[in-house]
Amino acid sequence: MKIEIRNLSKKFGEQKVLDDINLTIKQGQKVAFIGLSGSGKTTLMRSINGFVTPDNGEIIVDGKKIDYRSKKEVKELRAKVAMVYQLFNLIERTTVLHNVLTGTLGKKRVLSESVAVGIGFFKKSDKKKAKDILEFVKLADKHDERVDSLSGGQKQRVAIARALMQEPKILLADEPTANLDIKTGKKILKLFSKINEKEHTTTITVIHQLELISEKYFDRVVGLSNGKLIFDGHPDELTHEILTSIYGDLESSEDDEEFGDE
Numbered sequence: 001m002k003i004e005i006r007n008l009s010k011k012f013g014e015q016k017v018l019d020d021i022n023l024t025i026k027q028g029q030k031v032a033f034i035g036l037s038g039s040g041k042t043t044l045m046r047s048i049n050g051f052v053t054p055d056n057g058e059i060i061v062d063g064k065k066i067d068y069r070s071k072k073e074v075k076e077l078r079a080k081v082a083m084v085y086q087l088f089n090l091i092e093r094t095t096v097l098h099n100v101l102t103g104t105l106g107k108k109r110v111l112s113e114s115v116a117v118g119i120g121f122f123k124k125s126d127k128k129k130a131k132d133i134l135e136f137v138k139l140a141d142k143h144d145e146r147v148d149s150l151s152g153g154q155k156q157r158v159a160i161a162r163a164l165m166q167e168p169k170i171l172l173a174d175e176p177t178a179n180l181d182i183k184t185g186k187k188i189l190k191l192f193s194k195i196n197e198k199e200h201t202t203t204i205t206v207i208h209q210l211e212l213i214s215e216k217y218f219d220r221v222v223g224l225s226n227g228k229l230i231f232d233g234h235p236d237e238l239t240h241e242i243l244t245s246i247y248g249d250l251e252s253s254e255d256d257e258e259f260g261d262e
């Protein structure tokens, strides 16, 4: 689905977190959001699925302007927009299959309630679908294992499988590789590319590890700084100069930086 962001602004207290953002993301694009901590990446992402209500401007998803005041419309939007998180947000003490099946419950139930829904609650057809998706994410042999016995990379694949149960048109991933080593992170990004190829899903990924920003995984990079969009281009165009404008002096010793600069 196409996403059109027009003159989007958001303040938290006195702080301008998003400052007049304009961005159009075509159906099927694979976009990385980059920028320093606090630059507004998550807030921008959360405006797309209605978790954050902007102060000014608008977002149009698939030709329809998001009406943040309408619970019904936001719910419909979230059915099409799946989210994957840095800390996986899984129910650790239940099985892989159970977690993936909760992807069918929609956003009306909170995660803690989902656990109360036994595996018998789900339709046979959903179980078949969940198993097919687990095969797609290469976890076919893990259906019945408890999530807390899995590695970080496997947990993230369970979270992606759960998101796919929703058959999303847009996939938002907030630092999905932050808790993984680089090799495992690459596998996760490869999986997003595979989903994108198969379903033509529009994907937006907030990412911090610069070594993972390559045209293999992304066809567009959007850089934010202090709530402003300051770069929009192909991964190849990320020169040292541009990276410095986004992150500041990359060569400066970390020891010189105070936490207060974050």
Ligand SMILES: Nc1ncnc2c1ncn2[C@@H]1O[C@H](COP(=O)(O)OP(=O)(O)OP(=O)(O)O)[C@@H](O)[C@H]1O
Binding pocket: 012, 013, 015, 017, 035, 036, 037, 038, 039, 040, 041, 042, 043, 044
């Ligand atoms: N609900 C909120 N209430 C108040 N301030 C908020 C809220 N959400 C975010 N902020 C502030 O807005 C700023 C931007 O936050 P945001 O999470 O969008 O940045 P980010 O670029 O995603 O950072 P990070 O890379 O650390 O996740 C930060 O200063 C943050 O503290």
